[in-house]
Amino acid sequence: MITRFAPSPTGPLHLGHAYSALLAHDMARAAGGRFLLRIEDIDSTRSRPRWEQQIYQDLAWLGITWDAAPMRQSERLPAYRAALQALWARGLLYPCTCKRRDIATAASAPQEGAAPVHGPDGLVYPGTCRDKARDAAAPLPEGAALRLDMGRALASLGVAPDLGFEDSGEATAAQARIRLTPAALRDGVGDIVLSRRDFPGSYHLSVVIDDAAQGVTKVIRGADLFEATQIHVVLQRLLGLATPRYHHHRLIRDAAGKRLAKRDDARAIAKYRAEGASPADIRRMVGL
Numbered sequence: 192m193i194t195r196f197a198p199s200p201t202g203p204l205h206l207g208h209a210y211s212a213l214l215a216h217d218m219a220r221a222a223g224g225r226f227l228l229r230i231e232d233i234d235s236t237r238s239r240p241r242w243e244q245q246i247y248q249d250l251a252w253l254g255i256t257w258d259a260a261p262m263r264q265s266e267r268l269p270a271y272r273a274a275l276q277a278l279w280a281r282g283l284l285y286p287c288t289c290k291r292r293d294i295a296t297a298a299s300a301p302q303e304g305a306a307p308v309h310g311p312d313g314l315v316y317p318g319t320c321r322d323k324a325r326d327a328a329a330p331l332p333e334g335a336a337l338r339l340d341m342g343r344a345l346a347s348l349g350v351a352p353d354l355g356f357e358d359s360g361e362a363t364a365a366q367a368r369i370r371l372t373p374a375a376l377r378d379g380v381g382d383i384v385l386s387r388r389d390f391p392g393s394y395h396l397s398v399v400i401d402d403a404a405q406g407v408t409k410v411i412r413g414a415d416l417f418e419a420t421q422i423h424v425v426l427q428r429l430l431g432l433a434t435p436r437y438h439h440h441r442l443i444r445d446a447a448g449k450r451l452a453k454r455d456d457a458r459a460i461a462k463y464r465a466e467g468a469s470p471a472d473i474r475r476m477v478g479l
């Protein structure tokens with residue numbers, strides 16, 4: 192078993208991260224497997240070296256060891272570009288010039304009929320740029336947002352593709368097989384952005400490529416990413432990558448029942464540590 196913890200260095204790790212990291216670490220150790228670390232620093236406007244250093248310190252203090260040098264997504268651009276190029280050449284991507292506001296307006300336009308649908312990646316894209324001319328023989332466009340043409344992508348997988356994933360997390364019945372239908376993917380997920388204007392990639396693309404590159408066999412992460420997994424399954428199939436098993440765990444909430452966010456510095460691991468808590472205390476606080 193190979194598990195991983197994949198934090199973004201955009202703030203201090205809090206109790207929710209501790210739970211995710213400890214769970215992934217413990218599962219790998221219990222199975223005699225490997226635990227890997229990946230720094231998801233593709234958002235250069237929010238990522239900071241000091242948060243990355245803090246991640247290493249917090250994890251080490253928690254007693255977590257990782258079995259290889261951490262992978263850093265900011266160093267993985269060639270891999271992301273190669274995948275985008277392959278999808279582009281198959282005619283499965285198109286450039287999109289819509290702004291957030293354009294999408295909201297188009298999605299709620301009366302002539303569209305139904306109410307706007309929210310997918311795992313925000314409003315389901317109404318398709319404004321989908322039918323503009325695209326030339327798959329041309330080089331991959333740089334500096335443009337690129338969307339996956341979900342309809343074409345699914346059609347390229349055959350008539351009735353068997354899409355789904357195993358999930359052993361509390362968010363679902365243990366070891367459930369989650370099935371995905373092309374209709375639900377088209378209507379409820381739609382044409383997601385796979386490459387941003389300022390970066391050749393996106394969370395969804397990079398997470399899929401890097402989980403495969405690190406040989407991850409079990410992805411352990413919060414239930415907030417459960418819905419996004421359907422995107423990851425489609426991308427794995429399109430890119431010829433194996434779908435790992437998943438374990439979407441419960442979210443750690445504050446006393447008011449709100450899930451913890453990076454900005455909740457009050458729950459930062461470093462803060463508890465400074466106040467004299469032990470790693471065992473942290474384990475207890477997250478219910479381990």
Ligand code: GLU
Pocket residue numbers: 197198199231398411412416
């Ligand atoms: N980098 C993501 C985060 O910090 C986690 C991604 C994942 O586990 O797939 O929220």
